[in-house]
Amino acid sequence: MSKPQVLICANPTKGVVWSKEEQKSKLGAVAEVFEFDSKTREAFFEDCKGKYSKIVAIYRHNDSVASIGLFDKELINALPKSLKYICHNGAGYDQIDVDACTARDIQVSHTPMAVDHGTATVGAYLTISALRQFHRAEVNVRNGKWKGGLIPARDPQGKVLGIIGMGGIGSTMARMLIPFDMTVIYYNRREITPACDFPCEYVSSQEELLRRSDVVSLNLPLNDKTKGSFGREQFSQMKDGSVLVNTARGAVVDEEAFLEALDSGKLFSAGIDVFPDEPNVNPRLVNNDKITLLPHMGTETQDSQKKMEIRVFDNMISAVTGKGLINQVQEQKK
């Protein structure tokens, strides 16, 4: 019996980057592997009726957007009838219309945990940098100004870190910042049980978290419920002179409200790794030197990238060999 066919929809020119060997030896052992070469969305739709018409599983990376766009309802519905699994490279999967997949009986997996260390490291870095005003300090050195004009900065020591969305990334970030003598509180829809294995306090209302936190870290996924959910009301509930750290998704935050909070001094600073319309960044953020900005660096290391690629392969291999997905997305698990 011939092997099931799978399609790699990764970077259009590079394909899978760090695990080509495993793609051949591990995935290739259980499946016939195709690398997509459709140059446009329309061409991809045609290919789904032609050469890709028998594929059972897709490896999906956000870089494929450059050729075929988002995995929205239109694209999901154009996928071949044989398609049963979309295995996404990334913890955040907001580029995939999961409801449309569910309606077509297509199961979706992502790569939690593989992203935790890399992303949490970014969160810890942004927290320190925002409080200590290190971006301005770095700019000063390169401009020959040394300490000129630098304002007195703050320390993480003794501050309250409020995590909205305590999951794998939030827990890892909490563990990284607790040694700096930060107190951790978190808000989730429900308290985590069994309790976290590090000192932290559950608060049952997001407002209470905002009122008590010196640093607020967004660690929740982007979906219809959370889009734009952090806005004027939330900023008004934050402490005066607090700090916002966002390693989740830019679109969770109402950007206009965020800019106002920065301008008014409500926020002392911010550390931001994600933006609503990457790779575009609002010039008003770029021109603000009291904040720290990174270009979505959460998992931009060869170590994290490889872990994520392998995790996608593991999900695909498990699925096509009849054992089901390992990391199916939350919405489909009900």
Next chain:
Amino acid sequence: MAPKILIMGKLVWAQKECEDLLSPVAEIVHMQSDSREQLFQQFAPGGEYSDVVGIYHEHLSAKLVGHPDAAMMEALPESCKWFAHKGAGYDSVNVEAAKKRGIIVSNTPGAVNEATATTAVYLLISCMRHFSMAEAHLRAGGFTPPGVEQSSFDLSGKTIGILGLGSIGITFVNYIRPFGMRMIYHNRKPNAQAPEDLTYVSDMYEMLGQVDVLFVSCPLNEKTRGLVGKKEIRSMKKGSMLVNTARGPIIDEEAMIEALQDGHLSSVGLDVFVKEPQVDQRLIDMPHVTLLPHVGTENQDARRKMEVLALTNLRDFVTKGMGPTPVPECI
């Protein structure tokens, strides 16, 4: 008559503490000297500072009167027996000359631990992840810097070596523990306070050969000046990194720059330089390094703690004859 204390430099955060600590036991005078010559005259018999018993010294005073070198120590009045330096590093103070005059020098260790170690963690992450370059690239209109994945690493599983494990190094180790690095250190002798998950390496070159990142954390003195030179840097693995929050001259800057230029060192994170506030233009022109203007303790809490500790040394000297943190050379 109350003993007289001279404040050389500015008290930025602890004016109130100065009042609380010293005013009950001493007369406080603030240095009003415009030049070194004038200050020396004020110290001389008959001058207004000729009867001070202790001095609070803060390095910005050097702009007006120069550093506390041998000449200044010799110019101090006979009555002066305590020189309280604000700062953990006291390489600008000529301790030998002070000792010859029977003067005890104190510094402010401990007060800087957390802030300096926090700065070191920032530099470490920034180097391994190339965040300085990434932010600069974003602000110049780009987004993900090309090739950044190839050159960036997670901290987890990498080896960090601490050269000079003291209280700052121990604080640093406690901070980086959750990041999952293999941690080793070299001192001339093992540090009894070292945490258990930190491995002592008795041969410096053996440690250098094992590290992905070297964290320089020793004081600057005659034994450590140029300690990390060409030979030492070339003993490190190709592609390794350096973080320095101690003092610039511990590293041979020329050898370091050469190693960055030929890629032997893939990045460095520096808060200190050989001739601050000047920074070598070749470093400034490198996007893949992280540079800070000696802001290790440039925050409200650390600065206040340092000032208070220096004042406490003076208070205790006046009331008990001995302060809490004389420098090791004066014990």
